[in-house]
Amino acid sequence: MAEDKKVDREKRKFFIRTLQGLGLAALGGSIWSGYVAEAKHDEVVLRPPGAVPEEEFVKKCIKCGMCVEACKNRENNPDETKQTATLRLAAPGDHRPREKGKYIYPKEVPVGTPYFVPREIPCYMCEDIPCVPPCPTGALDPDLVSSVKDGKKVLDINKARMGVAVVDMEHCIAYWGLQCDACYRACPLIDEAIKLELRRNPRTGRHAFLLPVVYPDVCTGCGLCELACVTEKPAIFVLPRHLALGRVGKHYIKGWEKQDEERIKGSQGIQKTITPRSEESPEDYLNTEDLLDE
Amino acid sequence: MNENRNFLYKHRYLIARRIVQVSILLLYIAGNAYGWKILQGNLSSSRLFDVIPLADPYATLQLFAAGTILATDVIVGALIIFAFYSLIGGRAFCSWICPINMVTDFANWLRVKTGLHKDEWQLRISRKTRYWILGLSLILSFVVAAPAFEFISPISMLHRGLIFGMGFGFAAVVAVFLFDLFVTKNGWCGHLCPLGGFYSLVTKPSVIRVKHDADKCTLCMNCKNVCPEKQVLWMIGKESVFVSSGECINCARCIEVCNDDALNFGLRYKPNKEEKENA
Numbered sequence: 001m002a003e004d005k006k007v008d009r010e011k012r013k014f015f016i017r018t019l020q021g022l023g024l025a026a027l028g029g030s031i032w033s034g035y036v037a038e039a040k041h042d043e044v045v046l047r048p049p050g051a052v053p054e055e056e057f058v059k060k061c062i063k064c065g066m067c068v069e070a071c072k073n074r075e076n077n078p079d080e081t082k083q084t085a086t087l088r089l090a091a092p093g094d095h096r097p098r099e100k101g102k103y104i105y106p107k108e109v110p111v112g113t114p115y116f117v118p119r120e121i122p123c124y125m126c127e128d129i130p131c132v133p134p135c136p137t138g139a140l141d142p143d144l145v146s147s148v149k150d151g152k153k154v155l156d157i158n159k160a161r162m163g164v165a166v167v168d169m170e171h172c173i174a175y176w177g178l179q180c181d182a183c184y185r186a187c188p189l190i191d192e193a194i195k196l197e198l199r200r201n202p203r204t205g206r207h208a209f210l211l212p213v214v215y216p217d218v219c220t221g222c223g224l225c226e227l228a229c230v231t232e233k234p235a236i237f238v239l240p241r242h243l244a245l246g247r248v249g250k251h252y253i254k255g256w257e258k259q260d261e262e263r264i265k266g267s268q269g270i271q272k273t274i275t276p277r278s279e280e281s282p283e284d285y286l287n288t289e290d291l292l293d294e
Numbered sequence: 295m296n297e298n299r300n301f302l303y304k305h306r307y308l309i310a311r312r313i314v315q316v317s318i319l320l321l322y323i324a325g326n327a328y329g330w331k332i333l334q335g336n337l338s339s340s341r342l343f344d345v346i347p348l349a350d351p352y353a354t355l356q357l358f359a360a361g362t363i364l365a366t367d368v369i370v371g372a373l374i375i376f377a378f379y380s381l382i383g384g385r386a387f388c389s390w391i392c393p394i395n396m397v398t399d400f401a402n403w404l405r406v407k408t409g410l411h412k413d414e415w416q417l418r419i420s421r422k423t424r425y426w427i428l429g430l431s432l433i434l435s436f437v438v439a440a441p442a443f444e445f446i447s448p449i450s451m452l453h454r455g456l457i458f459g460m461g462f463g464f465a466a467v468v469a470v471f472l473f474d475l476f477v478t479k480n481g482w483c484g485h486l487c488p489l490g491g492f493y494s495l496v497t498k499p500s501v502i503r504v505k506h507d508a509d510k511c512t513l514c515m516n517c518k519n520v521c522p523e524k525q526v527l528w529m530i531g532k533e534s535v536f537v538s539s540g541e542c543i544n545c546a547r548c549i550e551v552c553n554d555d556a557l558n559f560g561l562r563y564k565p566n567k568e569e570k571e572n573a
Contacts, residue, residue, distance in 0.1 A: 021422075025430050032442060033434045040440040058440045059362040062353055063450065064339035065326070065458050073329030082329070091461025092451060111445055111463075112338075112454055136339045136347055137357065138365035 038108075045106040045115045046221065046238060048087055049123065049160035050132040050145040054242070060139035063112030065089045067131040067140060074130045086116045086123050087131060102233050103226070116162075118223020118238050125157045125188050125222050158189065163221030163238040164245060165194070165214045172235040174211055177201045183236045184212050186228035193219040212236065216245060307546035314390050319456060326457050337391070337453050338444070339368055347371035352492040356441035359432045376496065384500035385493040388483060389545035393456065394449045397467055398483050401474035402522070410475065417477045421484060421525065421541070424491030431488050443488055480522040483543075490543075498540040504548060505560035508534045517548035517557060536562055 040058045048067050051057050071077075072085035079085065088094075090109035097105035103119035114131075116123060132140045132155070147156040165183075169175045187194040192215065199209040212225075214236070223238045254260040272278075277285070302309070321333040322340070331344040339349040349371030357364060379387055389395055405411045427443075434442035444450060448470050451463035470482045483490055511531045518527050526539040527548065549557045 021426055025426050028427075029430050029434060032430070032446070033438050036434065036440055036442050036445045037438045039445055040438065055439070056362065059357060059360040060364065062339045062349065062357060062368060062441075063444060063454065064335040064349075065454065066335045066339070066341065068458060069326045069329070069334055072326065083327075089454065089458040091455060091459050091463055092466070093462030094459075110440075112450060134334070134341070136335075136341075136349060136365060136367035136371060138363075138368075 040110045042106045042109050043243065044104055044240060045109050045113075046118065046163050046223070046240060048114050048116070048131050048140055049125075049129060049157060049162055049220070050135075050140040050142060051162070052139060052141055052144070054240070057139050058110055058113070060137045061110075061113045062137050062139075063089070064136065065112075065114070066134040066136070067114050070130040070134050074126060076124070076126060078124070084121060086121045087114045088116065089114055104237055104239070116223070118226040119234060122223035122227045123160075123162060123220075124224070125160070125220065127155075127157055129155045129157050129160075158218075158220060160220040160222070161241060163223070164216045164219045164241050165221065165223075165225050165236050165238050166244050167212055167214055168235045168237075170235075171231055171233075172212065173231065174209065177203060177207060177209055179210065180230060181210055181212065182228040182230050183225035186224040188222060188224060189218055189220070194225060216241075304550050307550055311390050311545065312396070315393065315396060318391060319393060319453070322453075322457050336450070336457055338450060339371060346374070348375055350489075351376040351496075352489050353441060353444055355492075356431060356435040356443060359435035360439050360441055361436065379493055380496045380498075380500060382501050384497045384502055384544045385490070385540060385542060386502070386544040387493055388487075388490050388543040392449060392483075392489075393453050394467070394470060394487075395483065397452070397471050398474045398480065401471050402480060405475050405479060411479055416479060417481075419478055419481065419485045421523075423485050424488055425495070427486060428488035428491040428495075447489070448482075449487070449489060484522050494540040496540070498538065501562050502544060503536040503538065503560060503562050504542060504544070504546070505536050505558055506530060506534055507556045507558075508532060510554045510556040512554050512556075514553065516551040516553070520547045520551050522547075536560065538562075 045054075047054070047057060048071075052060060068085070068087045068089045071087040072082050074085075077085055090111055090113050092111050094109060095105065095107050097103065097117070098120055103117075105117060106115060109115045129142075129145055132142050132145055135141075142155065143153075144161075145155055145157060145159050146153045147159055148154075149156075172180075174180045181196060184190060184194045184196050194212050194214055197209075197211045197213050199211060201207040201209050221238045221241070226234045226237045229236050250263075253263055318333065321330065322336055324330040325332065325334040325340075332342070334341045334344070335348075337350060338353050339347070341347055347367045347370050349368045351372040354364070354368055354372040357368075379385065383390075431443040446466075448463075448466035451460075452467045455461065455463040455467075474481045474483075478485060506527075506529050508529070508531055513531045515530070517530060518524050521527055522545065523539075523541045523543060526537050526542040529535050529537070544559075546559065549559065
């Protein structure tokens with residue numbers, strides 16, 4: 001009898017301990033997950049070339065920094081001491097721009113993940129893309145920055161889509177009529193990603209506007225234009241593509257592009273609702289007595 | 295002179311561990327600062343001699359839990375590390391590699407030296423807490439779709455910080471130090487750290503183990519006093535067996551403090567001579 005009671009007490013103790021553990025785990029878990037859910041998200045962070053979409057990137061990046069090391073130690077690093085480079089690994093509390101309020105700076109880059117700030121150091125678009133192949137997890141995917149050449153897959157930095165440059169027409173001095181083509185000349189894909197558009201300047205009546213226009217389908221988001229911009233806070237700057245670009249929806253099809261038109265193939269067409277009235281033609285309906293009387 | 299040599303002998307493993315810890319750290323730092331290709335990356339994932347991938351199996355597990363398909367490099371790397379510790383080294387990561395070990399060992403040393411350590415002053419935490427945190431980290435990784443422990447790990451923050459720049463990461467390291475100094479002896483490494491918990495669970499079969507010789511033991515209990523995971527030394531003075539618990543970190547402090555040669559490193563599964571003769 002006494003033995004039974006002892007066992008019971010042991011059982012009870014175990015039971016209570018487990019429940020205590022569960023309670024603590026629930027409390028700690030909610031705080032912990034709340035923090036991580038908040039900390040894994042930065043709206044304006046720019047990732048290295050070949051990065052998979054941000055949601056997936058946070059899942060895949062193991063925070064080893066090998067891309068950062070490759071960027072820093074590449075041969076053509078303009079900083080010959082190799083102490084700074086485009087890519088950096090986010091440290092906790094790493095949200096201090098060199099000049100406050102002078103350019104877009106990410107607030108809370110998920111700790112330990114690579115990013116860059118174009119106004120400080122842009123991506124120089126190395127042709128051999130040293131930062132992508134070292135990635136062990138596929139967070140930087142070589143396939144996203146490769147193209148097929150002579151049946152062979154080769155790295156192609158022009159396919160990178162780190163972000164997209166956006167022009168603020170109000171503060172771009174070229175739109176005022178002043179002569180400035182700093183961004184246009186800085187662009188590694190000059191006349192493809194940024195083109196100059198000529199327009200008459202009605203204010204003077206005798207001069208031309210030379211307006212920089214970004215072509216988002218070509219722009220890699222390297223940020224050389226943002227660095228080159230002469231205004232105090234850059235009037236051309238790189239934003240993550242998901243922030244800067246819209247989306248038309250699948251039902252728009254470019255009838256003038258063969259590839260896009262392929263998408264209609266196999267489509268059932270629009271499903272019509274058939275009612276007794278559908279048998280009559282629309283004209284009949286419009287000419288009914290009821291409508292004429294009104 | 296003799297005393298000096300004795301001191302060195304009495305701390306031979308400790309010195310070796312510090313040399314290993316610091317030189318691995320320096321190799322990583324040189325990998326970033328000078329582009330040396332011996333060890334690149336950090337403890338989360340790295341490349342040895344620019345060829346062999348290495349990866350933290352626990353971090354990799356969290357990435358899996360977050361719900362993603364990973365490239366082969368990191369999987370191979372994680373398997374290599376996993377195989378090394380679980381089959382050969384035991385939980386040696388904690389005492390021979392991990393940079394936080396230096397922080398917590400220092401806290402522990404201060405705690406004992408300054409007389410801060412009184413058993414009754416400790417906050418008692420179950421050593422099983424680390425397994426709860428381990429489980430929780432995997433569940434949370436799944437829920438928030440991001441490697442949960444990697445976002446708060448003071449180990450990564452310190453190691454990454456030393457290589458790539460610390461930021462506010464030092465705060466987490468100071469927190470661990472103060473916790474170990476004032477709150478609980480071996481609080482972080484022996485009670486809370488889920489990475490230690492992970493290695494405890496998987497390194498049970500490892501070959502390199504501390505071996506106890508009960509016949510030589512004089513029951514001075516020096517070993518138990520110095521051991522950061524006391525519970526693994528249950529056999530002291532009782533049975534001549536290997537320390538088989540996965541929680542043993544192979545730090546060899548017990549071997550050093552033993553004046554009776556009753557503790558030594560040994561290899562498990564070594565074919566026994568007598569058995570051979572009988573066969």
